[in-house]
Amino acid sequence: MSTLLLLLAGAACYAGFAGLALAMPDSWERAGGETAAHARHRLRLQIGGVVLLAASLAACLWRDGPGFGALLWGTLLTAGAIAVAFTLTWRPQLLGRLTGRRPR
Amino acid sequence: MQRKPTPRLLLLLAAVPGAYLLSALAVGGIGAALAWAGLARPEAVVLGAMLGFVICLTALLWGYRTALGWLHTWAGVALGGVLFAVFWMGTLSVFDREIDRWMMPATRLQPAPPQLSLDRIAAAVKPAVPAKASQWRVDLPTDRVPVLRFTYKAGADEAPVRQLDPALLTLLPEPGSLGASGFIFPFHYGLHLKWLDLGKWIVGLAGMAMLVLLVSGVIIHKKIFVQLFTFRPHKSLQRSSLDLHNLTGVLGLPFHFLITLSGLIIFITIYYPQAHTSVYGDNKAAFSAEAYGKFSRPKAKAPGTLGSIDAMVARAEQEWAGGRPYFVRVWHPGDANSYVELRRSYAHDVTMNLDQIYFDAASGAILNRFEAGPVMSVQRFISGMHFIQFEHWPLRWLYFLAGLSGCMLIATGFLFWLEARRARHAKRGLAGVRVVEGIAVGSVTGILIATLALFAANRLLPANASLASADRASLEMWAFFLTWLATLAHAWMRGRAAWRDQAWIICAGALACVALNAITTGDHLLRTIVAGLWAVAGMDLMLMLVAALAALAAWRMRVPAGVARASIALAGSP
Numbered sequence: 001m002s003t004l005l006l007l008l009a010g011a012a013c014y015a016g017f018a019g020l021a022l023a024m025p026d027s028w029e030r031a032g033g034e035t036a037a038h039a040r041h042r043l044r045l046q047i048g049g050v051v052l053l054a055a056s057l058a059a060c061l062w063r064d065g066p067g068f069g070a071l072l073w074g075t076l077l078t079a080g081a082i083a084v085a086f087t088l089t090w091r092p093q094l095l096g097r098l099t100g101r102r103p104r
Numbered sequence: 105m106q107r108k109p110t111p112r113l114l115l116l117l118a119a120v121p122g123a124y125l126l127s128a129l130a131v132g133g134i135g136a137a138l139a140w141a142g143l144a145r146p147e148a149v150v151l152g153a154m155l156g157f158v159i160c161l162t163a164l165l166w167g168y169r170t171a172l173g174w175l176h177t178w179a180g181v182a183l184g185g186v187l188f189a190v191f192w193m194g195t196l197s198v199f200d201r202e203i204d205r206w207m208m209p210a211t212r213l214q215p216a217p218p219q220l221s222l223d224r225i226a227a228a229v230k231p232a233v234p235a236k237a238s239q240w241r242v243d244l245p246t247d248r249v250p251v252l253r254f255t256y257k258a259g260a261d262e263a264p265v266r267q268l269d270p271a272l273l274t275l276l277p278e279p280g281s282l283g284a285s286g287f288i289f290p291f292h293y294g295l296h297l298k299w300l301d302l303g304k305w306i307v308g309l310a311g312m313a314m315l316v317l318l319v320s321g322v323i324i325h326k327k328i329f330v331q332l333f334t335f336r337p338h339k340s341l342q343r344s345s346l347d348l349h350n351l352t353g354v355l356g357l358p359f360h361f362l363i364t365l366s367g368l369i370i371f372i373t374i375y376y377p378q379a380h381t382s383v384y385g386d387n388k389a390a391f392s393a394e395a396y397g398k399f400s401r402p403k404a405k406a407p408g409t410l411g412s413i414d415a416m417v418a419r420a421e422q423e424w425a426g427g428r429p430y431f432v433r434v435w436h437p438g439d440a441n442s443y444v445e446l447r448r449s450y451a452h453d454v455t456m457n458l459d460q461i462y463f464d465a466a467s468g469a470i471l472n473r474f475e476a477g478p479v480m481s482v483q484r485f486i487s488g489m490h491f492i493q494f495e496h497w498p499l500r501w502l503y504f505l506a507g508l509s510g511c512m513l514i515a516t517g518f519l520f521w522l523e524a525r526r527a528r529h530a531k532r533g534l535a536g537v538r539v540v541e542g543i544a545v546g547s548v549t550g551i552l553i554a555t556l557a558l559f560a561a562n563r564l565l566p567a568n569a570s571l572a573s574a575d576r577a578s579l580e581m582w583a584f585f586l587t588w589l590a591t592l593a594h595a596w597m598r599g600r601a602a603w604r605d606q607a608w609i610i611c612a613g614a615l616a617c618v619a620l621n622a623i624t625t626g627d628h629l630l631r632t633i634v635a636g637l638w639a640v641a642g643m644d645l646m647l648m649l650v651a652a653l654a655a656l657a658a659w660r661m662r663v664p665a666g667v668a669r670a671s672i673a674l675a676g677s678p
Binding site: 082 | 335336509
């Protein structure tokens with residue numbers, strides 16, 4: 001259970017930042033999203049990103065309580081955000097699915 | 105940016121002591137005022153001192169509000185070397201106990217049995233305690249430390265820590281090494297400069313500079329949101345190192361800021377002694393006793409007995425609602441007024457509690473109980489965030505990665521400074537780039553090589569090695585410092601090529617350490633993994649990872665054959 005919550009927290013953190021990143025036009029295009037469709041998805045990506053980050057916090061707090069939970073979330077945020085940045089650098093197409101484009 | 109450096113330099117020299125003096129005065133005033141207003145005295149001191157760092161930071165930033173870019177550049181260049189050393193050693197300290205196992209092969213034991221009899225331990229160490237000892241202490245094994253640690257004090261001399269096998273209760277051979285917890289960790293906060301606490305003050309200055317750098321960096325960063333996730337390694341080195349600098353700085357900001365601030369707050373009594381002197385005068389001992397707890401009673405100078413420590417532990421666990429002790433200390437052993445101190449473990453909590461219970465040694469009656477006040481508990485939570493003495497593996501790894509991102513932040517800061525000026529300095533014949541590049545190489549790749557030299561010396565020196573008055577453990581330290589000096593000299597001689605040279609040395613050194621461990625102890629990777637000695641296996645795996653990354657970096661920095669020939673030809677032409 002505790003491993004599952006940890007994985008969940010990490011995944012939600014990564015996906016949350018991916019959403020926030022794709023809400024920016026630059027990252028959206030790098031991930032292969034269509035320029036015209038961006039405005040339509042933007043708000044959804046931002047809300048989704050924030051909700052996922054909150055879910056990550058919830059998972060951390062549920063797993064570890066307030067003390068360790070807060071530390072876990074705080075450090076996961078940095079790790080997740082940097083992981084998203086590196087994905088956009090080296091494998092941006094991995095985030096392509098989040099742009100709503102059908103994988104070819 | 106560089107037009108009029110002199111007046112600003114003078115301003116800087118005035119502003120730093122100015123901000124500190126201002127905050128020190130404020131700390132003294134706040135401490136005294138809070139105590140006068142009725143807050144418990146130790147609480148007033150701790151609150152005042154903790155606020156000092158915030159006041160100092162605010163004063164510095166306010167003083168430089170018109171020159172934050174300049175401040176960021178020059179504070180970084182001036183203190184980047186110290187900062188990298190502190191971050192590197194701090195990052196390694198996250199796994200100090202694991203590195204200890206690697207550096208002290210005799211302690212590569214299986215985990216200790218969960219229930220240890222302290223009465224049996226007391227009987228086992230008794231022969232090693234001299235008659236005149238004023239106290240002896242045993243630290244119990246933990247998940248990360250499979251040995252018992254025993255020490256005593258007799259008069260002025262404090263015996264070095266001896267390790268015991270918890271299963272057999274026999275003394276292990278002297279490790280002949282300070283290990284990571286004795287060398288790397290103290291280096292992290294004191295640089296091993298003990299005179300006048302100079303090392304701690306330099307680290308404190310660098311820490312305050314780090315806070316200033318972080319805040320000013322965010323303020324001068326013009327595209328903080330647009331480039332939040334931007335890293336473009338294929339662009340120029342100047343561009344890509346700035347990307348990485350911004351990335352690690354902004355995304356790692358909460359960690360870097362809090363780890364630095366908490367590191368400063370640990371040493372409130374060193375950096376802000378005004379807090380306790382304004383409330384307690386010269387009586388620091390009274391402050392320590394009231395804030396951190398300490399019971400004492402004089403010797404009776406008549407013989408006495410030691411009752412069952414196990415019974416005292418059982419009593420303490422009741423008092424602490426299941427909390428377990430992590431060390432036992434017997435004061436005035438053998439005296440009629442002897443007493444036993446138990447400290448509560450904080451292995452499962454961020455806050456490093458100060459809970460302690462004192463028992464009469466003969467009867468086992470409770471003499472005194474201590475628990476920290478609320479403000480002190482906040483200070484201990486902040487300290488615990490920094491010390492990570494708790495058992496939490498995911499968090500430990502995340503701290504390690506975040507620490508590495510801090511190292512990257514500092515190194516890329518250096519790189520950006522160098523690349524932004526390289527062409528200009530060369531054209532105008534300025535020495536700046538050459539000097540700073542020497543410092544940068546020496547403090548980044550140089551300290552990595554020096555660390556590897558420490559590990560290699562640890563495996564190469566014979567068990568009873570000594571030279572002049574230096575014992576084996578000191579020789580390991582000398583290997584570190586002399587190697588570091590050599591890398592600095594090399595960096596100054598080789599200029600830009602030193603990065604590549606030293607990357608290759610790191611690769612070779614890390615692989616040599618793995619080989620030396622296998623040869624001198626027989627604990628090669630296959631065996632340690634099968635035996636579940638994860639501390640040793642992890643260290644070897646990390647060394648191999650370092651070697652691979654260093655090789656990759658060195659290979660990427662290779663000079664294409666054509667360019668090399670051309671530059672040799674160019675250098676050879678009159």
